[in-house]
Amino acid sequence: MNCNKNKNRLYHILEGMKGASLQRVSSKLSAAIVALICATIVIWAWEKTPDMSSLFPPLEQIGILYPGTSRLAPAGENSSVVNSTGSSSSKEIKHVSSLPSIDSSTACSKYVISDELKETPFGDEDCNYAKGKWVADTRRPFYSGSACKQWLSPMWACRLMQRTDFFYEDYRWQPQSCEMPEFSRNSFFKKMQNKTIAFVGDSLGRQQFQSLMCMVSGGEMSPEVEDVGKDYGLVKAPGALRPDGWAYRFPCTNTTILYYWSSSLCELEPLNKSDPATHYAMHLDRPVTFLKQHLPRFDVLVLNTGHHWNRDKFRGNRWEMYAGGVPVIDGKLVDLVNAKNFTLYSIVRWVDSQIMQHPKLKAFLRTMSPRHFVNGDWNTGGSCDNTVPLSNGSEVLQDGSSDHVAEAATKGTRVKLLDITALSKLRDEGHISKYTLRKKASQGIHDCLHWCLPGIPDSWNEILHAQI
Template identity: 30%
Template sequence: MKPNPIELSIPTTNGNLHKPLVTSNHFILPVITLALLISVHLYIGNFSDLRLISTATPAGNSTDDAKCNIFQGTWVFDDEKETYYTNETKCIIDDRQNCMKYGRPDTDFMKWRWKPDKCELPEFDAVEFLEAVRGKSLAFIGDSVGRNQMQSLVCMLASEAYPIDVSYTNDTRFRRWEFPTYNFTLIAIWSPLLVKTRDQNPTNFTRNSIMNLYLDEADDTWTSQIENIDIIIFSAGQWFFRPFVYYEKGEIVGCHFCNQENLTDLTVYYAYQKAFETTFTTLLNLQNFTGLAFLRTFSPQHFENGDYNNGGNCVRTRPFEKEEMHLDGYKLQMYLTQVNEFKVAQNEGEKKGVKLRLLDTSDAMIMRPDGHPNHYGHPASDNKSFPDCVHWCMPGPVDTWNEFLLEMLKMEGDGFIQRSTQRNTTKLNLR
């Protein structure tokens, strides 16, 4: 796969392009010249600098150290880097992500560490994390990639405190772990689209089955559980590419890959934007939620030579360099769609006393085509399995997400969650 060049026009969620424009009938010539020079400088800069969306720093924190964006950087090879856990550690690594258990021959993918441009990202400290969340609960809400991060965190914490599985079901999509020494609870809630869905033919469900997606109704699987949870991490992405019929206010508004001539073909970006609008509006309208909520951004897949079902794979054994690969095309569109909705919600959250933060992993992970299981996430006997270029090997680059998470919790400072009955509970309307 040849990496695409950086695009200077910025796609919006409706497919149009925003291009900078400098015009004035009143400026004198030197001012116009200066303005043009500034525009050219912006054009030739790194595209990620133009987005001006992501922030690793909580609002109001203006110290010099906090100005470092931990999400902008490069991967640096460190031959002495040790993993936080192994496939023999006393924690559960799903076989689908247990690359070493099923014979992946190379190990360099575990030796790369993330180096922010203007600071260092400390190694994960299990004691420090558990002290930060002592007496609290944390829920991962979303799809299997979110569960991938949750499983990574459980294993990273297991070096300090043995996790106890207290799940109420055998369904691995819903897990509940307790760390009694720290009175900390870790939860996984399966809600891959964040809004309500219904299988049109639940008895014959396949990857290509058409599902009904109710874009203005949040999934009560998570809404019914989170009001007393302290920290929430939302994530969703890959499921939105499957066939859907879209509903709003109980009526069909269009579809995606449904092949029905009488329905308007709407883009995946339309549904993605609506789903996150509904998610954040619902969160802000919950009367009793006074915690801290994160959006973990779009996790890119790295299929090359075809799709998952027609010869695609991910066989690279080293990361892309910063100059080789950037978010572009549909991956950039997905990123911008969710992050723009996040920024709207963050502004509203400040008025209502709800903290929303961006766990901006997309730029780092677009450079890690080497970090997926490919065919090493399944037993060797399972030779009919599809390659997995969506999830992440454990241990592997997904552990960096939890290094990010710890740094963000530290940025919040002591007492970052205040239980209060004084929250502004004015209802927000969906736009």
């Protein structure tokens, strides 16, 4: 009898323990589900509302784990998730661009200055960026030549033409003695927050400007970008085909990128203002008026000139050379080579004098972009039909610049040399060549001066980015 009572008592105790255990398990399970739901809501809201990022630490600090792993989810990782057995649970996603991923939910998410970029390496002051080699890189190009229609002129967008080979897009420049910082739109806007970068020069300067606009926007439509050309007097004059330049402001970081057309960098003064066909005094020792007016507003300045220093251009533009306020009629400056050398020296010295008053200004003189005409010039049947990358070699081994005039002009000044001549000389396949926007390739004039975009000028901007 006592045995039966003891058995019944033991049975009820075990049942009670079982119920309590189940209750505890149920309670823990419920708490886990609630925590998971809350975490999901927070992360979803975080991703959809970039402004919330200032209220929370980075995800990797919170300790969000990949399912089935014991490691933190790395920021921006493109590789597939690895499960607990070490096998891949999905196909590897190929990295096709060095640009960071973009949340399109808000306009400013493209230009967020991420905390991760605090450790982004800047360029090496002592690096010779012009000495190195071209290497294949599947992360190039930075933008699509058929999609960047907001900034890229169709006449330079070879993806819109009859050309079918685009291997020239898939290379990057690697300096020999140092690492070049990886370009990204975020790193650019971090450097250029609340700043203005100005390109002043000829059509090759305009190509570099358009290249940078496509690079920093990823080639995407950017309706939030403001046209601030009027602030710099860049408006189309009556009867003109285009304004003298363009200026655009990215409001999220207050960054302005502008270009001003000045093929000689000289001040041009009409000799007879009342005559529409007047000739112009081309003052070899005076910087273009636009620079004198707006230089204090610039943080980065990139100058270039060179290809307009020939008699045909002078006659077509009705330029008459002046120095010291008087016409150049004899002496060494009559020679256009000497005149160009004198102008570069004069303009660089003037900019150098301005840096004393504006010490935060970083100024660059970009060297000559090479021409690749063979069997004649642009108007005598010259062509550039090569489509094989690096057929002229892949390395630049020299220490000095191939543009000796520009190198000499900057020597002893605070104006830096943006040396792109020799490295661009190796890339004759990157020119526009015979291709046009017409249905059939042109049989006439070849363009072996300007470059396809995306293309070689993107690398010029990578080198510039490393030095600003």
